[in-house]
Amino acid sequence: MTEDPRHPHGLLLSRIRDVPDYPKPGVLFKDITPLLADPVAFSALTDTLAELCLSNGATKIAGLEARGFILAAPVAVRAGLGFIPVRKAGKLPGATLKQAYELEYGTAEIEVHAEDLTADDRVMVIDDVLATGGTAEASLELIRRAGASVAGVAVLMELGFLPGRARLEPVLDGAPLEALITV
Numbered sequence: 001m002t003e004d005p006r007h008p009h010g011l012l013l014s015r016i017r018d019v020p021d022y023p024k025p026g027v028l029f030k031d032i033t034p035l036l037a038d039p040v041a042f043s044a045l046t047d048t049l050a051e052l053c054l055s056n057g058a059t060k061i062a063g064l065e066a067r068g069f070i071l072a073a074p075v076a077v078r079a080g081l082g083f084i085p086v087r088k089a090g091k092l093p094g095a096t097l098k099q100a101y102e103l104e105y106g107t108a109e110i111e112v113h114a115e116d117l118t119a120d121d122r123v124m125v126i127d128d129v130l131a132t133g134g135t136a137e138a139s140l141e142l143i144r145r146a147g148a149s150v151a152g153v154a155v156l157m158e159l160g161f162l163p164g165r166a167r168l169e170p171v172l173d174g175a176p177l178e179a180l181i182t183v
């Protein structure tokens with residue numbers, strides 16, 4: 001495991017649990033529930049992500065269902081910014097924009113309420129894990145289709161052995177991709 005030298009969060013690293021062969025053989029699942037259960041670690045993570053959002057000029061925080069919600073909602077409160085839930089298809093009640101993306105096998109769709117974003121908004125996307133980058137890429141597409149701009153993407157953890165960063169960089173349009181930990 002390596003840490004970004006700007007974010008030396010040994011505490012965060014120590015609270016991530018490796019679960020081999022979940023949800024299928026050969027996959028190493030990075031479980032954040034021990035971190036969530038530790039109020040010092042969870043608070044340190046929330047503070048760090050809130051600072052990143054503010055330093056990148058965000059006006060709104062988007063969280064990606066479901067684990068991204070757990071991180072993004074307290075970050076939005078801490079930063080004093082509004083929270084935008086990016087949900088799996090079929091869950092939002094109002095008029096939505098929908099974006100399909102590739103999973104390892106098959107496709108999925110996420111949605112957002114476009115009316116909660118304006119052309120003046122700069123949205124920071126927050127999630128727990130960047131793996132293939134498909135979910136984050138689709139969220140950027142949704143934000144832009146809603147007329148807002150992207151302030152950046154911030155994740156607790158980047159799986160450096162997968163091509164998420166390479167996939168996202170061409171569509172970030174200069175916005176930062178911040179990963180507190182790369183594993």
Ligand SMILES: O=P(O)(O)OC[C@H]1O[C@H](OP(=O)(O)OP(=O)(O)O)[C@H](O)[C@@H]1O
Binds near residue numbers: 065067132133164
């Ligand atoms: O970079 P990607 O390959 O798109 O993978 C990363 C996404 O996968 C996980 O969510 P998942 O949809 O598995 O479910 P959950 O948050 O509902 O647990 C994770 O929380 C990210 O959102």
Ligand SMILES: Nc1ncnc2[nH]cnc12
Binds near residue numbers: 129131
């Ligand atoms: N290996 C992994 N661990 C935790 N969350 C993930 N989301 C996608 N891949 C993951």
